[in-house]
Amino acid sequence: MQNGTPWPAGDADFARINLPIDQAGGLPSIAYTDPAWLALEQDRLFAASWSFAGCVHDLAQPGDVLPVVVAGSPVVLIHGEDGVIRAFHNVCRHRGTVLVDRPERGRHLITCPYHAWAYGLDGRLRSRPHFFGGEKHDRADGADAPGLVPVRSEIWLDWIFVNLSGKAPELAEHLGPVHARIAGYNLSGMRHCGTLAFDIKTNWKFGFENYIEPYHVFATHKRLNDVANMADRRAPEFERHVLWCSYRIKPTNQDLSVGLPYFPMKDPAIGRRGLWFVVMPNFAFEIFPDHVVTFICTPLAPDRTHERLDIYVAGDAAMDERHADGRQALLDAWREINGEDVGIIERMQQGRLSRGFDGGRFSPYWDEAVRHIARLVTEAMTAPTAWVPWTPRPG
Template sequence: MTQDIRKKIVDLIGEEGLAQAFAPIEEASGLPNAAYWSDEWLALEQEHCFRRAWVFAGAEAELPEPGDMKPIEIGGAPLIILRDQDGVIRGFHNVCRHRGAKLVTGPCKKSTLTCPYHAWSYALTGKLRSRPHFNGPNVMDKFEDGGGDKLDLVEVRVETWNGCIFSNVSGDAEPLLDWLKPMLDRTENYDFSAIRWAGKLEFEVNANWKLVYENYMEGYHVFAIHPKLLKFAPMNVRWSGEWDRHVFYNDYVFPALDEGRGEGLPHYPGLPEDDAKRGLWFLCFPHFAAEVFPDQFSVLVSYPVAPNKTREELHVFLIGDAATSNDFKEAREATMKMWDDLNREDLGVLELLQQGRLSPAYDGGRLSPHWEGPTHDFGRRVVERILS
C-alpha cells in the first residue's frame, strides 16, 4: 500500500519534489506547485491528514441546548455535530442511510433528524425511529431501539476539551489529551478551565489551506504585512519556533500590553508575572492553531474546500465573565476587531501566493534557514502523513 501511495505522490510532484520535502533546510525548496493546485493531491491530504487526525469541529457554546446542531465538513466528509437530549456532544456522518441525502444543511435546532427525501427520521442518538411507506403504502415502520448497524446513522468519534469540540473521522487517532500534550506541557501555568467562548470570525480564502499555516508559522513576513503587530512585537523578539512531535511551538515576550492582547480584560487566574507579557502560539497538525495570551485562548482553523479555496474560522475564548458580560463589551469587541484586522491583512498575500503557484518559473522557491525551517517541516509532515 505504501508503495502505491508513493507512486501517486511521485506521479504528482515528481521524485525531485518528494526528495525536497526531506532535504535539509539549507538546500530545500517548498512543496511543488502541484501540491497546491492538484485535486488528486488534496484528496490524499483529506484522507491521510484530516480524516485520520483530530480536527477542531467548533465550540461547545455554539450548541448550548439539546437539539442544537451544525453541519461541518472534515476531510471531505460531511458531518453533523450536535448536542443530544442528555446534553452529550455527538458527531455523525451527515447522510441518510436510505438513499444518501444530506440531513442537515445549516445550523439549526431539532428534536429529530428527518431526511428531506423520504422522511426517514432519526433520534439525536443516531438511532432510526421511523421509515414511512418503506414496505408499502401506509406501512409506517417504527423502531423502538433503532435499526441496527445497517440503518442507524454512522457515528464519528468526538471528544471535548475546555469548550472545544474535536472529531476524528477514522476513529483510530491517539487519545485527544495525548495529541494535545505537547501544547499542554508548555502551558502548565495557564488555567484553561477558566476560558469561555466569546465568538468567532469566518473568512473565505482564495488559497490552498497549507499556505494559511505556512504563513501562520513564520514571523518573517510581519515587518512587511502587519504594522500594528510589528509595533506590538518587533522582529528582535521573534524566532523561528520549533516542532515537538506533531505540534509546532513559538513564543515571544512583548514590551507592553496592547488593545486586544492583554489590555482591558481579565487574565488567567494565578498566572505568574513572567507570563503576563508573553504570547505563545501552536499548530497541532494538521490544522488546530492556537494562540495563548494572558487574557485569551484563540483558535485559527482552516478547512480545505478545493485546492485553491479554504474556509477559515477564528474562535476567541476569554477568561470567565469577560466572554459575555457587558462590563467587558468594549474590550471584547476590540479583541475581535484586532483579530479580524490582522487576519485580513494576510488574505490578499495568500491569494497572490496561490496565483504564483501557477507559474512555471516557480516550483517551491528558496526558504530562509533562519525563519522557515518549521515551514519546511510542515510540508514534510504532510508528505509523511500521506505515506504513513
C-alpha cells in the same frame, strides 16, 4: 515521493525538502493546486487524524444540531437530550440524502426530507413510514434498524474534534505536546466573545505555514511589529505534528485589547508572552494573558479555504459591559491582522501557478517550521494506507 505516484513532480522535488536548510525547498506547487492531491490529503490527514469540527458554543443546548464538513465528508454534531454532544455521518441510511443542511435548535428528531425516516438525537432510527408498504409505520426500534453512523468525537475546552477513521490515538495524546506547554494557564473559564470568518482563494496549507512563521511580521503587519518587534520573537519549534512559537509582549497589550482581565496563571512571567500552536492537520490557536484565539483552516478546493477565528476572553468579568470596548478592539485587531495575511497567502497561491517557481528557499533561522509542515504532509501522503498519522512508520 516514490516513483509511480500520479503527480508529475518527481522524486527530486520532494527530496529537496530534506536537504540541509540552506539548500532545501518547500513542497512542489502541485501540492497546492491539484484536486487529486487534496483528495488524498483529506483521506490521509484530515480523516486519519483528529480534525477540529466545531465549537461547543455553536450547539450549547440539548436539541441543537450543527452540520459541518470534515475531510470533505458531511458530519452532523448533535447535542443530545442527555446533554452529550455526539457526531454522526450526516447522511440518511436509506438512500444517502444529507440529513441536516443548516444549524437548527430545539430538535427532538432528525427527519430525512426525502422519505421521512426519523432518527433520535442519539442516532437511533425511530421510524420509517410506509417502509413495508401500505399505511403501516415501522416503529424501527429493533436492534437491526439502521441508525446514524457514529463518528468518533472528543471535546477539549470549547472545541469538538472528530476522527473519521476511528484509529487515531486518544485526543489527549494527540494534544500532548500542547498540554505540556500550557500547564501554567487555567483556561477553563474562557468565554467566547466573537467569530471572524474569511473565504480565501488559497490552499489550506498556506494558512498554517503563514500562521506559524513570524518572519513576515515586520513587513506584513506593521502595527503588530510595533507591539512586538523581530528582536522579541523567536523561531518556531515543533514536536511531531505540533508546532509552536512565542514572543514577549508588553504587560497589557494595548494594541490588541484594552484592559481586559487576565486568565489565572501560576507564573506571572507567562503573562508577558503570546504563545501560539499549530496542531496538524487543521487546528491552531494562540494564547495571550487576556485572550485566546483559535484559527481553523478548512479546505474547500485546492485553491479555496475557509478560515474561522474564534476569540475568547478570561471569565465572566471580561464579558461585563464595561469591557465591551475592549472586546470590540480585540475583534477589530484580529480582523485587521488576519486581513493582512489573507492578501499575502492569496498571492502565494497565485505564485504556485508560475512555471518559474522551484519550491523556493528557506530562511535558516525562521523557516524550519515551514519545512516541517512540508515534511509532515509528505510523510502522510507517502505512508502505507494503514499508517496512523503521527505515529512511527513501520519499517
